[in-house]
Amino acid sequence: MMTQANLWQTQIDSSSFAELCAALYQREINVLAQGDFPHCQALQARLKSLPHYVSRTAHAMVQVNNQQHSPLLLDVQNANWSAKQNSTLPLSGQAIDDVNRWYLTSNIRVGLVVPIINRTSKQATIVLDCVDRIDLAKGRVRTNVAGWFELTHSTLEDETSKKLKSFSNDQQLLKPNKKVMMAACAGHTWQGSHKSAPLLPSLRELLLSCNINWKNFKKTAVVTNGLTI
Incomplete structure (x- = not known):
């Protein structure tokens, strides 16, 4: 059953996840833009896999932070600990x-x-x-x-x-x-x-x-x- 507290927590998680994804995408696009790739296929492969790894990383960081299994503080805006x-x-x-x-x-x-x-x-x-x-x-x-x-x-x-x-x-x-x-x-x-x-x-x-x-x-x-x- 979805309680008001659960709904509030889910909304926070969703907001944190979205901010993390945005920050990670911006960072990785800058990295790729400055990269030296031997051929366009290598860059295409990196771009193709980027959504998976950004989503996976953002999800993992939110979960680790919520579970409080880490002594680190989550900086959502900069996607960093x-x-x-x-x-x-x-x-x-x-x-x-x-x-x-x-x-x-x-x-x-x-x-x-x-x-x-x-x-x-x-x-x-x-x-x-x-x-x-x-x-x-x-x-x-x-x-x-x-x-x-x-x-x-x-x-x-x-x-x-x-x-x-x-x-x-x-x-x-x-x-x-x-x-x-x-x-x-x-x-x-x-x-x-x-x-x-x-x-x-x-x-x-x-x-x-x-x-x-x-x-x-x-x-x-x-x-x-x-x-x-």
Whole structure:
């Protein structure tokens, strides 16, 4: 039975969904307009699939927000998650051996949402990716976008060299925790030792953010009544 409260909630959901779709469409059209496509068929394929992914992402974000299974705040107008940004990169507990041990002993599965730090000489950003292959025999995992990461223990290194901040790599797999995952979802960025303006996560990253299990980062989100939460 539809009560007045249910009707009011449905109207809010419908409004939020519509605003999210509009913001996502505007963002993705700008991305496609600036893209470098080898032939028009590639662009046509992206445009053809766009309504499906925009609708799916907007629906998932509304459901996650309504179910309150995420510590993030939903910014409907900008189609983004917001959270308070740390003054410095949240790298506590992210020594190489700590990260490797987590992935080697956590019984992780394909599809798990994981954080990756992207670094340049001036900027660092934490982004979301997902595991698409696990090769424990060789001590490595592969993520969908970033590729393979070696998970060998570096027992001969001293503590300074084992710290993530000393890495010269452009990309490094991180161990999921609340601060790191919130930073990734909200597009937090740092320049040197100072925080800078957030970046807008991609449509793919927003969809991945809705599959995070905030109570247990070793698992993906569960599905209730056909809704991702």
